[in-house]
Amino acid sequence: MATSTPPAFANTPISSSRGYNLRQNPSIPRFYTIRSFSQASNSRAAAKSSASDPSPVFRRVESFAPATVANLGPGFDFLGCAVEGIGDIVTVSVDPSNPPSTLSISSISGDQRASFSKLSRNPKFNCAGIAGAAVxxxxxxxxxxxxxxxxxxxxLGSGLGSSAASAAAAAVAVNVLFGGLLSQDQLVLAGLESEKKVSGYHADNVAPSLMGGFVLVRSYYPLELIRLEFPSHRELFFVLVSPEFEAPTKKMRAALPELVKREEHVANSSQAAALVAAVLxxxxxxxxxxxxxxxxVEPKRAPLIPGMLEVKKAAVKAGAFGCTISGAGPTVVAVVDDEEKGRxxxxxxxxxxxxxxSLKASAVVARLDRVGARVISSI
Incomplete structure (x- = not known):
């Protein structure tokens, strides 16, 4: 299998035409903004792409998209990050047996049968299929x-952005198969089509899975994303502990309050701001x-995860700087700056x-994934 450096796709550094570096001084933490196209410019781009009907530049592309930790406590639905080492792989191929302009899912496999046995091969009801078709x-x-x-x-239902990883990997693979013509923000929008059908319109998983690092969702309408740069010379490890327990995102979202008190809003806003400052x-x-x-959010969801409160206390007592639910759970995430301490x-x-x-669980210590979804082979 030959490998090749693909054209521009989800990992490509953001160009000045798509976003901007707010400060050029290297001594100041950097962050980048990505804005989605306006409706008019989207229409023009779609018309241009439709007129060209791009031909594939590869016969097959294989891509990987990492797991993500969404919310990070007070950053509910607007902050997330990618973590190294674990994620989903999608392979897309030109298939003459499929009707033109269509996508089919030929197979679904996994490291554990429980991780894929429930998934549909109908592309209209599969996260990878939905995102790939959108691209x-x-x-x-x-x-x-x-x-x-x-x-x-x-x-599935782990709190590690399982659906988003499938969508991100598919979006990148299909885009690169046809020459990498779409920008990063367009790929996020394609991934959001998938997320919307599965767990709601939220980008705090799919955006960091595509872009890598920490991503702040500044706005959903229009979509505006800010990639936050955690300094490369600083160590950061995530301790991800996943119990043998499924917490469907829709169920966990249903547990959230419709209204919050003013003092709760102020306190959470303050902590979210501190979180962003700490990243930078x-x-x-x-x-x-x-x-x-x-x-x-955590006080409403924690009682739905057996042992969550005891796990958080154990993490902090053992020396973790903090601990919370990863995404909708049930995975619990703690933060340390030393890998051995993480173990x-x-x-x-x-x-x-x-x-x-009374739940069996497994632990993984992972670094921040600064790259995001990427092609791992092409031919």
Whole structure:
């Protein structure tokens, strides 16, 4: 299998035409803004793409998209980050047996049968299929049909952005198959079509899975994303402890309050601001403390995850800077700045899940994924 450096796709550094570096001084933390196209410019881009009906530049493209930690405590629905080492793989191929402009799913596999046995091969009801088909429409593909293979490295309903990883990997693979014509923000929009059907219109998983690093969703209408740069010389590790327990996102979202008190809003806003500042300054200690301080979402979701409170106490007692629910759960995430310390914290969190919730659990210590979804092979 030959490898190749693909054309511009989801990982490509943001150009000045798509966003801007707010400060050029290297001593000041950097962050970038990506804005979605306006409706008019989207229409023009779609018309241009449709007129060209791009031909595939590869026969097959394989891509990987990482797991994500959304919310990070007080950043509900507007802040998330990507983590290294675990994620989903999508392979897309030109398929002459498929009708032009269509996408089919030829196979779904996974590291564990439970991670894929419930998934549909109907592309209209599969996250990878929905996102891949959305990219084909954006490109205006009319003359070629493609098939897609999905390998799930992430369990379903884990709180690690499983659906978003599938969508991100598919969006990148299909885009690169046809020459990488779409921009990063368009790929996020394609991924959001998938998220909307599965768990609601929120970008705090799919955006960091595509873009890497920390991503702040400044606005949904129109979509505006800010990528936050955690300093490369600072260490940051996430201790991800996943119990053998499924917490469907829709169920966990249904537990949230419709209204919050003013003092709760002020407190959470303050902690969210501290979280963003800590990311830009590379301060893992403040990042963990702010992450642990959600007073709105976590108190409603924690009772739905057996042992969650005991696990959080164990993590902090063991030396973690902070601990909270990853996404909608049930995975619990703690933050440290030393990998060996992370392993110690993870072991005690696993024990706490058994003692406090009678649940078996596994722990992974992962670095921040600064790259996001990427092509791993093409031919």
């Amino acid at each position: 084909m429409r954006m490109l205006g593909v009319r003359s070629v049909g493609i098939s897609l293979r999905l390998h799930k490295g992430l369990p 300054q590379g301060d893992a200690r403040i990042l963990g403390s702010a992450m642990s301080s959600d007073g709105i 110690e914290v993870g072991k005690l969190m696993v024990d706490a899940f058994m003692v406090g919730g």
